[in-house]
Amino acid sequence: xxxxxxxxxxxxxxxxxxxxxxxxxxxxxxxxxxxxxxxxxxxxxxxxxxxxxxxxxxxxxxxxxxxxxxxxxxxxxxxxxxxxxxxxxxxxxxxxxxxxxxxxxxxxxxxxxxxxxxxxxxxxxxxxxxxxxxxxxxxxxxxxxxxxxxxxxxxxxxxxxxxxxxxxxxxxxxxxxxxxxxxxxxxxxxxxxxxxxxxxxxxxxxxxxxxxxxxxxxxxxxxxxxxxxxxxxxxxxxxxxxxxxxxxxxxxxxxxxxxxxxxxxxxxxxxxxxxxxxxxxxxxxxxxxxxxxxxxxxxxxxxxxxxxxxxxxxxxxxxxxxxxxxxxxxxxxxxxxxxxxxxxxxxxxxxxxxxxxxxxxxxxxxxxxxxxxxxxxxxxxxxxxxxxxxxxxxxxxxxxxxxxxxxxxxxxxxxxxxxxxxxxxxxxxxxxxxxxxxxxxxxxxxxxxxxxxxxxxxxxxxxxxxxxxxxxxxxxxxxxxxxxxx
Numbered sequence: 415x416x417x418x419x420x421x422x423x424x425x426x427x428x429x430x431x432x433x434x435x436x437x438x439x440x441x442x443x444x445x446x447x448x449x450x451x452x453x454x455x456x457x458x459x460x461x462x463x464x465x466x467x468x469x470x471x472x473x474x475x476x477x478x479x480x481x482x483x484x485x486x487x488x489x490x491x492x493x494x495x496x497x498x499x500x501x502x503x504x505x506x507x508x509x510x511x512x513x514x515x516x517x518x519x520x521x522x523x524x525x526x527x528x529x530x531x532x533x534x535x536x537x538x539x540x541x542x543x544x545x546x547x548x549x550x551x552x553x554x555x556x557x558x559x560x561x562x563x564x565x566x567x568x569x570x571x572x573x574x575x576x577x578x579x580x581x582x583x584x585x586x587x588x589x590x591x592x593x594x595x596x597x598x599x600x601x602x603x604x605x606x607x608x609x610x611x612x613x614x615x616x617x618x619x620x621x622x623x624x625x626x627x628x629x630x631x632x633x634x635x636x637x638x639x640x641x642x643x644x645x646x647x648x649x650x651x652x653x654x655x656x657x658x659x660x661x662x663x664x665x666x667x668x669x670x671x672x673x674x675x676x677x678x679x680x681x682x683x684x685x686x687x688x689x690x691x692x693x694x695x696x697x698x699x700x701x702x703x704x705x706x707x708x709x710x711x712x713x714x715x716x717x718x719x720x721x722x723x724x725x726x727x728x729x730x731x732x733x734x735x736x737x738x739x740x741x742x743x744x745x746x747x748x749x750x751x752x753x754x755x756x757x758x759x760x761x762x763x764x765x766x767x768x769x770x771x772x773x774x775x776x777x778x779x780x781x782x783x784x785x786x787x788x789x790x791x792x793x794x795x796x797x798x799x800x801x802x803x804x805x806x807x808x809x810x811x812x813x814x815x816x817x818x819x820x821x822x823x824x825x826x827x828x829x830x831x832x833x834x835x836x837x838x839x840x841x842x843x844x845x846x847x848x849x850x851x852x853x854x855x856x857x858x859x860x861x862x863x864x865x866x867x868x869x870x871x872x873x874x875x876x877x878x879x880x881x882x883x884x885x886x887x888x889x890x891x892x893x894x895x896x897x898x899x900x
């Protein structure tokens with residue numbers, strides 16, 4: 415199995431190998447160039463000595479070229495010195511004829527000798543260096559051609575050359591040594607890299623083991639130990655601890671949600687079963703109709719519960735889209751107010767709309783109506799007969815607020831932070847208003863609708879003195895043009 419440790423070791427070794435190879439190539443090229451410079455210096459020294467020898471001999475003797483033989487040649491005493499040069503050396507006259515050769519030059523063939531003297535035929539500068547290949551000789555040869563100007567009118571120039579094999583003798587040895595040493599260095603680097611990778615990743619292995627122990631679902635309360643170094647491992651541990659805290663909270667909410675949903679469904683199902691059994695038994699028709707009516711009522715309550723659960727589930731998954739369009743809030747609030755009057759009259763509660771305002775926002779008309787109606791229904795439900803509920807719509811520079819205030823039983827200060835949780839109902843409210851109690855999902859749905867519109871839903875309450883719920887919705891940054899129906 416491929417592990418991060420092995421991959422790190424592999425890439426570390428590859429990177430080091432590439433570095434060594436690049437260093438070796440650069441070192442080889444630099445060493446070879448340095449050897450060529452040294453060779454050029456040696457050729458320049460030999461050429462300078464030969465040139466000075468010819469010039470001084472001419473100054474002493476007056477003439478150094480003899481024509482006693484078939485062709486012109488240097489004086490034997492002078493050429494004897496030049497023959498002792500260990501490299502290829504050739505001296506020519508102005509016509510290109512060879513006047514003298516070193517001992518090494520005498521071993522060349524006629525074609526090689528012609529190649530050796532060719533640079534002197536076109537000598538345009540006092541000095542000229544280059545590289546050529548001589549027939550019958552291995553490798554290439556480096557040469558330096560010099561124009562001779564102080565050795566009489568007969569002498570034209572001289573050329574000194576040597577094989578570059580002498581230059582490449584050093585670099586190949588260096589290359590061979592590097593090829594022998596590089597595997598040892600890479601092997602040592604691989605072992606060191608493997609050890610370093612293991613040491614660096616040991617905290618990761620510890621985190622993996624701890625997460626494995628925690629992931630059984632029963633130990634989400636545990637947290638990872640955070641290293642004191644404050645490096646990436648510490649940040650990873652902190653991030654995982656944060657994730658574990660959120661998972662613990664989510665699992666707790668899920669367990670509580672499941673238990674509450676089961677409890678809420680258990681009671682209506684039991685009532686529904688009892689009513690159906692009673693309707694199927696041998697009872698009078700009137701009692702059978704009462705049983706069926708109660709069963710229908712429980713079925714409606716269960717349908718409302720399932721619809722609320724589906725709404726929250728789709729909202730959690732992000733599959734519940736808000737269809738935004740220009741919505742005039744004043745007609746919407748007035749429509750909700752008319753419905754509230756009917757509900758309040760049935761409960762003996764006075765509903766007032768003391769103030770409203772002309773304002774248009776971008777939102778979902780149906781969901782906003784559901785939000786407003788939920789708050790009003792909740793206020794009427796928990797307000798005793800003879801109480802009142804006030805509704806108001808106000809406009810501010812950056813937002814619009816919809817407020818619902820009641821004179822109901824109120825909520826204890828310790829319970830206010832939990833009222834928007836799903837299936838949450840204070841025991842005091844549940845005991846005193848159990849005949850009107852809902853499922854505990856209305857406020858959760860209302861908060862989701864407000865947040866989906868970019869707003870918020872807040873509550874303030876005192877036990878026995880009523881409650882105030884405020885919806886804050888943002889105003890559009892640019893005015894919205896609405897078309898009124900004629």
